[in-house]
Amino acid sequence: MKIIVFIRQIVNPQVKLQGVDYFDTSRISEDDLIINPFDKNALEGALKLKDSESAEVTAICVGGIKPSKAVREAIAMGCNDAVEVVDDNYYLEDPMILAKIYSKIVEKIGDVDLIFTGCEEQSSSSYAVPAMLAELLDIPSVLYAEEIEKTVDRFRISHVLEGGRKIVEMPMRGLISCTDSQYFVPRYTSMRGILTSKRAQIPQWSNEDLKLDEATVCENAASLTVSSFSNIVIEKDSYILKEEEPDEMVDKLLAKLKEDNIKLGV
Amino acid sequence: MKILVFAQIRDDKIEENTLGILNKVNEVFKDSEISASLFGSNIKEEWIKQLGVHGAKKVYTIDVPELEYYLSRPNVKALSKVIDEIQPTIIIAAGTVYGEDLLPRVAIRRGVSCAQRITDITKEGEEILFYTPVRDDQAMKVQKITGDIKFVTTRTGAFFVNENPTGEEPEVISVDITFEEKDLLVKHVEIKKAEVTVNLKDAKVIVAGGRGVGGKDQFAILKELASILGGQIGATRACTDMNWVEETYEIGQTGQSVSPDVYIAAGISGAPQHISGIKAKTLIAINTDEGAAIFNYADYGIIGDLHIILPLLKQKISD
Numbered sequence: 186m187k188i189i190v191f192i193r194q195i196v197n198p199q200v201k202l203q204g205v206d207y208f209d210t211s212r213i214s215e216d217d218l219i220i221n222p223f224d225k226n227a228l229e230g231a232l233k234l235k236d237s238e239s240a241e242v243t244a245i246c247v248g249g250i251k252p253s254k255a256v257r258e259a260i261a262m263g264c265n266d267a268v269e270v271v272d273d274n275y276y277l278e279d280p281m282i283l284a285k286i287y288s289k290i291v292e293k294i295g296d297v298d299l300i301f302t303g304c305e306e307q308s309s310s311s312y313a314v315p316a317m318l319a320e321l322l323d324i325p326s327v328l329y330a331e332e333i334e335k336t337v338d339r340f341r342i343s344h345v346l347e348g349g350r351k352i353v354e355m356p357m358r359g360l361i362s363c364t365d366s367q368y369f370v371p372r373y374t375s376m377r378g379i380l381t382s383k384r385a386q387i388p389q390w391s392n393e394d395l396k397l398d399e400a401t402v403c404e405n406a407a408s409l410t411v412s413s414f415s416n417i418v419i420e421k422d423s424y425i426l427k428e429e430e431p432d433e434m435v436d437k438l439l440a441k442l443k444e445d446n447i448k449l450g451v
Numbered sequence: 452m453k454i455l456v457f458a459q460i461r462d463d464k465i466e467e468n469t470l471g472i473l474n475k476v477n478e479v480f481k482d483s484e485i486s487a488s489l490f491g492s493n494i495k496e497e498w499i500k501q502l503g504v505h506g507a508k509k510v511y512t513i514d515v516p517e518l519e520y521y522l523s524r525p526n527v528k529a530l531s532k533v534i535d536e537i538q539p540t541i542i543i544a545a546g547t548v549y550g551e552d553l554l555p556r557v558a559i560r561r562g563v564s565c566a567q568r569i570t571d572i573t574k575e576g577e578e579i580l581f582y583t584p585v586r587d588d589q590a591m592k593v594q595k596i597t598g599d600i601k602f603v604t605t606r607t608g609a610f611f612v613n614e615n616p617t618g619e620e621p622e623v624i625s626v627d628i629t630f631e632e633k634d635l636l637v638k639h640v641e642i643k644k645a646e647v648t649v650n651l652k653d654a655k656v657i658v659a660g661g662r663g664v665g666g667k668d669q670f671a672i673l674k675e676l677a678s679i680l681g682g683q684i685g686a687t688r689a690c691t692d693m694n695w696v697e698e699t700y701e702i703g704q705t706g707q708s709v710s711p712d713v714y715i716a717a718g719i720s721g722a723p724q725h726i727s728g729i730k731a732k733t734l735i736a737i738n739t740d741e742g743a744a745i746f747n748y749a750d751y752g753i754i755g756d757l758h759i760i761l762p763l764l765k766q767k768i769s770d
Contacts, residue, residue: 198586198587201742203586203589203742204586204589204590205586205590207586207589207590208586208590279564280555280564280565280567281558281559281562281563281564281565282564284559308585308586308587309585310567310568310583310584310585310723311567312551312555312567312568313551313554313555313558313564313565313567314555316523316551316552316553316554316555316556316559317555317556317558317559317565319523319556320527320555320556320559320560321559325524325636325637326523326637327637328523328548328551328552329548329552331692341640343643344548345548345705346548346642346705347461347547347548347704347705348461348462348644348645348705348706349642349643349644349645349705350642350643350645351520351639351641351642351643352640352641352642352643353522353637353638353639353640354637354638354640355636355637356636356637359637365689366692367692367693367694407564407597408562408563408564408596408597408598409564409565409566409594409595409596410594410595410596410597411592411593411594412580412593412594412595413591413592413593414590414591414592414593415590415591416589416590416591417584417588417589417590417591417747419747421747421748421750423746423749423750423751423752424750424751424752425746425749425751425752425753425754426752426753426754426755427741427753427754427755428754431753431755431756431759431760431763432763434753434755434760435753435760435763435764435767436767438735438751438753438764439764439767439768441751442751447713447733448712448713449656449680449713449768450656450679450680450681450682450768451655451656451680451681451682
């Protein structure tokens with residue numbers, strides 16, 4: 186079984202950069218870069234199949250400030266190998282373009298049975314790529330997966346649904362996007378994995394390797410374009426306490442609630 | 452201009468966000484022809500009526516056994532068929548699991564992208580703008596979609612349902628469709644509804660916990676505080692998923708929607724999926740992270756450790 190996991194490198198949401206500053210790459214250090222958390226869930230999903238079915242797992246990172254960090258971490262988690270794909274002409278803000286690039290990578294690698302990816306990219310809230318990729322490749326897919334169970338010749342997948350969960354069955358060749366469920370909690374990197382990842386030869390591909398028509402993946406090809414990007418100014422007049430003794434803060438909060446005529450209890 | 456709304460059913464009713472979208476597009480695009488698509492098996496007359504009352508002039512129905520349960524491929528085919536009939540400029544769906552699954556698929560089949568999780572939409576002259584909050588709602592990305600056809604999903608809870616809708620009975624257009632074996636490769640098995648043993652809808656006070664609570668045992672203090680206040684506990688999906696509390700307590704897009712007088716959010720970051728389920732008169736947030744999105748919504752807040760603050764709160768209220 187040959188599996189590809191598409192991962193993206195993002196800026197750690199915990200970094201102390203608010204609003205648009207978070208997206209300002211000049212303010213970021215290498216330590217702030219992490220694998221998109223949902224993509225780590227996807228890595229876990231693939232690695233579980235490596236453990237149980239001896240699947241071959243390849244992690245692919247397209248773009249990112251320092252993709253080598255992301256792919257080495259993927260190998261340290263247990264992936265067999267990894268590829269970095271970087272090309273300055275690629276416009277990765279439009280999910281359609283990213284899906285086109287992914288599709289070409291799948292084609293280049295060839296004979297891929299399963300594709301895993303995170304259900305969305307945190308911080309940018311972009312979720313459309315897995316659905317688009319499945320359509321471009323014309324393969325069965327299940328999105329927002331929470332758990333995977335292998336039956337004789339199919340996968341039985343439970344996915345998120347408003348008000349519960351839904352179970353579907355999918356052929357064993359297809360695409361699965363993963364949520365941060367209990368089942369997909371990512372494993373830690375092992376010491377042996379870290380050593381392997383340090384020695385690993387990681388191929389770097391650009392458009393010379395993928396040979397996509399550049400006119401279809403550059404900024405001009407985007408159908409979704411940013412018209413403005415600015416901080417949201419909250420006009421809400423809230424009463425927030427900080428940097429005091431807990432005891433004092435609780436007293437002040439209760440006093441303020443009383444003053445504002447807000448009853449805490451029923 | 453023509454607009455097509457992908458209508459969804461939840462719990463045997465038209466899903467609320469669909470009605471909210473109808474209200475919004477009727478407001479923003481006054482002179483447009485607004486239609487809805489409705490797919491299923493044994494579509495009910497009352498659903499069609501309801502779409503009309505809330506502002507759909509036409510309802511395109513596809514009523515076949517294959518569409519009884521949502522599956523991606525049959526719905527891609529069905530929606531594509533309706534789009535071919537109408538040739539709309541905007542196709543819009545609520546960002547539920549199904550809506551987010553479907554629209555990007557149909558979009559890329561037409562060679563275009565999709566605006567995601569919008570909370571607003573405006574029309575200035577000929578220009579249509581789509582608003583998506585990012586970075587935990589700290590920044591707003593305003594986007595345009597080039598080309599003649601625009602696919603959009605909304606954030607759930609973004610648009611209000613019109614309480615006094617005045618629409619009329621819609622024209623119903625039934626569309627035929629056939630499926631092939633390859634459209635039906637993914638098969639529906641079952642839907643497991645979260646067991647709702649506690650109705651949080653009527654709770655006046657809710658003490659809710661998120662990932663920051665840290666574990667099953669640590670939920671005890673939330674339960675104690677809720678009990679003193681005569682309220683209920685609530686939780687984010689992360690907590691119910693990790694079995695810290697029973698799933699009946701989940702609040703948010705995939706759980707219950709609540710509207711208490713007081714909502715105490717402890718260790719909750721404020722992800723849109725959770726926030727969309729809360730309409731509280733007063734929201735009090737307790738979180739160690741000052742940058743947490745929950746403070747954008749909080750009326751009152753303490754930046755501090757809930758494991759220290761909640762016991763103090765409990766003690767002082769009991770006194």
